[in-house]
Amino acid sequence: MINDFAFSVATKNGSGSQTSNNVLVMSLFRMGIPVNGKNLFPSNIKGLPTWYTIRASKDGYTARKAITEIVVAYNDGTATEDVANLPPGGVCITTDKIARVIKQRDDISYYEIPVAKLMRQTDVPSAFRKLVENMTYVGAVAKLFDIPLDLIYEVLLANFKGRDKPAKMNHDIVKLAYDWTAENIEKTDPYRFESMDGTAGKIMMTGNDAGALGAVFGGVNVVAWYPITPSTSFVDGIISFRHLRQNENKENTIAIVQAEDELAAAGIVTGAGWAGSRALTSTSGPGISLMAEFAGLAYFAEIPAVFWNITRMGPSTGLPTRTSQGDLLFTHFLGHGDSRQLCLLPGNLKEAFEFGWKSFDLAEALQSPVFVISDLDLGMNNWLSDPFDYPDQPIDRGKVLDAAQLQTFIDEHGKWGRYMDVDGDGIPYRTVPGTDHPFAAYFARGTGHDVMATYSERSDDWVENMHRLSLKMDTAREMLPGPIIENSSGSDIGIVTFGTNEDAVREARDWLANDGIHTDYLRVRALPIASAVGDFIHSHKSIFVIENNFDGQLNQLLHIESPEDISHVRSLSLGDGLPMTPNWIYENLKEQEG
Amino acid sequence: MPPRVNQLGLSRNEYKGRPSTLCPGCGHDSISNQIISIAYEMGIEQHKFIKVSGIGCSSKTPAYFLGGSHGFNALHGRMPSVVTGALLANKDLSCVAVSGDGDSGSIGMGQFKHVIRRNVPFVYIIENNGVYGLTKGQFSATADEGQFLKYYGLNEMPPIDLALEAVISGASFVARSFSGDAKQVRALLQAAILHQGTAVLDIISPCVTFNNAETSTKSFPYGRDNEVPLHEIQILAPDYVHAQEEIEVDNYEAGDIIDVEMHDGSFIRLKKLDNDHDPRNRRMAIDVLEQSLREQIFSTGLIYYEEPHPTLADTEDLVSTPLARLDEASLRPSKEALDSVMRGLMAG
Numbered sequence: 013m014i015n016d017f018a019f020s021v022a023t024k025n026g027s028g029s030q031t032s033n034n035v036l037v038m039s040l041f042r043m044g045i046p047v048n049g050k051n052l053f054p055s056n057i058k059g060l061p062t063w064y065t066i067r068a069s070k071d072g073y074t075a076r077k078a079i080t081e082i083v084v085a086y087n088d089g090t091a092t093e094d095v096a097n098l099p100p101g102g103v104c105i106t107t108d109k110i111a112r113v114i115k116q117r118d119d120i121s122y123y124e125i126p127v128a129k130l131m132r133q134t135d136v137p138s139a140f141r142k143l144v145e146n147m148t149y150v151g152a153v154a155k156l157f158d159i160p161l162d163l164i165y166e167v168l169l170a171n172f173k174g175r176d177k178p179a180k181m182n183h184d185i186v187k188l189a190y191d192w193t194a195e196n197i198e199k200t201d202p203y204r205f206e207s208m209d210g211t212a213g214k215i216m217m218t219g220n221d222a223g224a225l226g227a228v229f230g231g232v233n234v235v236a237w238y239p240i241t242p243s244t245s246f247v248d249g250i251i252s253f254r255h256l257r258q259n260e261n262k263e264n265t266i267a268i269v270q271a272e273d274e275l276a277a278a279g280i281v282t283g284a285g286w287a288g289s290r291a292l293t294s295t296s297g298p299g300i301s302l303m304a305e306f307a308g309l310a311y312f313a314e315i316p317a318v319f320w321n322i323t324r325m326g327p328s329t330g331l332p333t334r335t336s337q338g339d340l341l342f343t344h345f346l347g348h349g350d351s352r353q354l355c356l357l358p359g360n361l362k363e364a365f366e367f368g369w370k371s372f373d374l375a376e377a378l379q380s381p382v383f384v385i386s387d388l389d390l391g392m393n394n395w396l397s398d399p400f401d402y403p404d405q406p407i408d409r410g411k412v413l414d415a416a417q418l419q420t421f422i423d424e425h426g427k428w429g430r431y432m433d434v435d436g437d438g439i440p441y442r443t444v445p446g447t448d449h450p451f452a453a454y455f456a457r458g459t460g461h462d463v464m465a466t467y468s469e470r471s472d473d474w475v476e477n478m479h480r481l482s483l484k485m486d487t488a489r490e491m492l493p494g495p496i497i498e499n500s501s502g503s504d505i506g507i508v509t510f511g512t513n514e515d516a517v518r519e520a521r522d523w524l525a526n527d528g529i530h531t532d533y534l535r536v537r538a539l540p541i542a543s544a545v546g547d548f549i550h551s552h553k554s555i556f557v558i559e560n561n562f563d564g565q566l567n568q569l570l571h572i573e574s575p576e577d578i579s580h581v582r583s584l585s586l587g588d589g590l591p592m593t594p595n596w597i598y599e600n601l602k603e604q605e606g
Numbered sequence: 607m608p609p610r611v612n613q614l615g616l617s618r619n620e621y622k623g624r625p626s627t628l629c630p631g632c633g634h635d636s637i638s639n640q641i642i643s644i645a646y647e648m649g650i651e652q653h654k655f656i657k658v659s660g661i662g663c664s665s666k667t668p669a670y671f672l673g674g675s676h677g678f679n680a681l682h683g684r685m686p687s688v689v690t691g692a693l694l695a696n697k698d699l700s701c702v703a704v705s706g707d708g709d710s711g712s713i714g715m716g717q718f719k720h721v722i723r724r725n726v727p728f729v730y731i732i733e734n735n736g737v738y739g740l741t742k743g744q745f746s747a748t749a750d751e752g753q754f755l756k757y758y759g760l761n762e763m764p765p766i767d768l769a770l771e772a773v774i775s776g777a778s779f780v781a782r783s784f785s786g787d788a789k790q791v792r793a794l795l796q797a798a799i800l801h802q803g804t805a806v807l808d809i810i811s812p813c814v815t816f817n818n819a820e821t822s823t824k825s826f827p828y829g830r831d832n833e834v835p836l837h838e839i840q841i842l843a844p845d846y847v848h849a850q851e852e853i854e855v856d857n858y859e860a861g862d863i864i865d866v867e868m869h870d871g872s873f874i875r876l877k878k879l880d881n882d883h884d885p886r887n888r889r890m891a892i893d894v895l896e897q898s899l900r901e902q903i904f905s906t907g908l909i910y911y912e913e914p915h916p917t918l919a920d921t922e923d924l925v926s927t928p929l930a931r932l933d934e935a936s937l938r939p940s941k942e943a944l945d946s947v948m949r950g951l952m953a954g
Contacts, residue, residue, distance in 0.1 A: 269690065283690060286676075
């Protein structure tokens with residue numbers, strides 16, 4: 013079995029296993045093998061169990077698999093369960109100490125590494141010993157499954173940014189375990205890696221870094237945030253790419269403020285957007301809850317700003333380190349009263365980058381907050397991708413008038429009012445503070461207002477304004493990124509999904525096709541939904557809406573949006589805190605359809 | 607006779623906003639009037655100013671002054687974050703922001719203290735009347751302990767002193783005044799506008815409808831009878847020469863005059879009254895506020911002042927062009943820059 017199996021590495025949180033796992037993933041990536049690493053980690057600094065799954069797939073499938081063939085059982089607390097989860101013919105790599113206490117199975121291969129004994133042979137300073145101990149499984153895995161030692165050294169060197177000392181210290185342990193394995197273990201399993209040409213020209217990156225890089229190329233210039241898992245690394249990403257936007261004197265064009273809470277972060281980006289900035293905040297569910305009041309204000313006062321929601325499992329504090337698509341409805345309808353937010357739904361790394369820059373153009377063109385709903389799986393895990401395309405259109409600042417344009421507007425229309433809709437698309441013209449024209453100023457407010465932005469409690473003003481906002485939403489439907497559609501199977505069955513389920517759905521569709529069940533496919537990429545989504549639903553007899561939440565929220569939204577009977581649309585939703593698997597989709601769809 | 611005009615050729619009327627909808631006689635309206643007057647006298651260019659507020663009676667007032675400035679009536683207690691964002695977007699703007707005691711002392715206490723910590727340079731006016739007016743007369747967190755109001759009866763909670771909170775939080779300019787003392791309000795406003803840092807003005811501004819009985823320390827009768835100015839305040843133009851002779855001409859002892867030089871070279875001149883307060887001394891500032899609180903002495907004036915320290919935009923090390931005005935070349939790195947990042951992420 014070559015280049016087509018999955019690992020699960022079970023360790024304790026805070027034990028330094030992140031470096032070991034990263035080294036394995038990057039080594040496979042450099043061997044040209046399509047690979048995906050997913051970190052299932054606890055909400056804890058040290059001690060609780062953590063699993064890292066690595067999937068190699070010669071065919072390029074990178075979804076999480078329900079079952080992994082190999083486990084590295086380095087956590088005595090979970091080892092029994094980890095071994096029990098292996099399929100027949102599986103492999104358990106463990107320490108000699110743990111091997112004594114776990115239940116033995118006679119249908120799998122056991123490889124025991126004498127970690128304590130090996131570590132005693134090293135001259136690693138005691139302060140580092142615990143941190144590098146996990147390199148023993150890297151060495152054993154390298155030997156057992158054929159990863160070249162020199163490649164691992166290269167990856168270690170890159171991991172430590174070219175510093176030889178730590179790279180060598182880690183590599184010495186890898187080599188020690190490698191050599192010990194070569195001399196003492198007889199391989200009894202069929203799995204191994206072999207260099208191939210599946211990753212040439214491709215990149216590996218996390219979705220948070222990709223979105224952050226996109227924001228930097230989209231001209232973000234004010235960032236306000238409050239730390240929260242799993243969105244923290246999004247702003248870390250912007251900080252790491254900030255230098256790309258410094259001038260020759262190393263001065264910044266991006267201000268980054270760690271605010272006192274998410275409420276203030278939302279206030280800062282709202283104030284900045286009003287004053288003409290491209291402002292961004294990044295958060296997750298609990299932060300989105302706090303941002304609700306500014307989201308409503310920005311929607312109603314028509315202020316551009318970009319909000320990233322790296323979704324984690326809710327309700328409430330929920331599972332802070334587990335993935336979910338459970339904020340779809342809350343984010344889309346964020347704010348009290350009749351409010352509705354524009355949402356972009358990236359499904360992969362390239363879209364995280366693309367929506368990273370495009371969200372600013374859309375926010376300014378539509379004069380509205382734009383929410384980019386990603387999730388922990390895309391945000392924090394390493395994904396394989398083609399390199400990103402440079403933005404294919406210049407920056408669009410939308411209908412913003414400078415002093416001269418304002419005068420032209422007044423000459424043409426007799427006057428300028430902040431909320432006058434002269435183009436019939438629901439999008440008015442705005443000015444920003446600092447515009448040197450006697451009629452440029454207006455008063456932004458969350459209270460009732462007329463087209464001149466003057467305070468108004470008149471019912472007719474209120475209703476007129478809501479009609480225009482509704483018209484603007486309809487304009488947005490066709491301006492936002494349209495759905496991805498694969499409509500050529502000729503089948504009556506259509507699958508509708510969004511976000512990171514893409515890989516699992518793609519693989520499940522291939523399995524179904526092998527069984528003779530062909531499906532069409534649509535991935536929603538923005539809310540409010542485009543008319544093409546309705547067309548797709550109505551052109552199929554059976555529609556399954558696959559999503560990673562408990563209530564089937566996209567399914568609910570499709571029913572809200574559809575004026576006609578769509579009882580042929582059924583929900584297939586699973587919210588268990590883990591990335592969707594092709595296995596679950598395949599089994600459930602087959603059961604429903606069969 | 608043509609109207610009087612300032613150095614920009616504008617009349618005072620051109621610094622007004624829309625007509626006030628507050629109760630006749632409201633203290634807040636007199637503060638708005640002083641803002642209009644001082645903006646006119648200083649000859650400020652309105653398009654270079656923004657006015658921002660939270661929610662409440664006080665927060666309605668930015669609609670009533672500086673009609674030529676962009677304004678933002680934001681959310682209850684959230685004015686400071688909106689100001690932070692706006693002034694990061696465009697650090698060339700100046701800002702006069704209005705809040706109230708409910709806005710800053712209760713729902714927005716966190717933002718009040720954190721905007722000071724960040725040292726965002728703007729004038730932070732608190733129109734403090736000790737009562738919630740729009741919801742018909744509940745006590746606010748600055749109301750006197752032991753005070754009686756029709757709506758709630760007896761207030762048994764001690765007040766929060768917002769000027770004291772501002773000093774403790776590290777504000778470099780903290781003043782207290784009384785909306786009935788137009789001259790002092792005007793002088794403090796002018797100094798605050800010139801200041802390069804968060805300038806907090808806690809102005810006792812009576813609510814004529816719900817909290818104006820003379821038993822309240824937030825009332826007009828109490829303020830008129832009990833205000834104890836710490837000093838007389840004069841703002842002297844940048845071309846003023848600090849000469850010993852002038853002080854003697856004014857019959858003041860050298861120790862009775864404190865001149866504080868402002869960012870633009872002008873001076874705040876404080877002429878001592880019966881108190882030895884030196885606003886450059888943090889300990890004295892805290893003492894004067896604590897004594898005021900304990901003994902219910904209505905001390906007004908410049909309570910605390912220190913040399914401006916770096917503002918938020920300084921600590922962010924920003925380019926000189928306001929961020930909101932950056933062109934595409936500054937907002938989007940080149941294709942080569944993207945390709946270089948991509949190459950660094952490839953397998954090799």
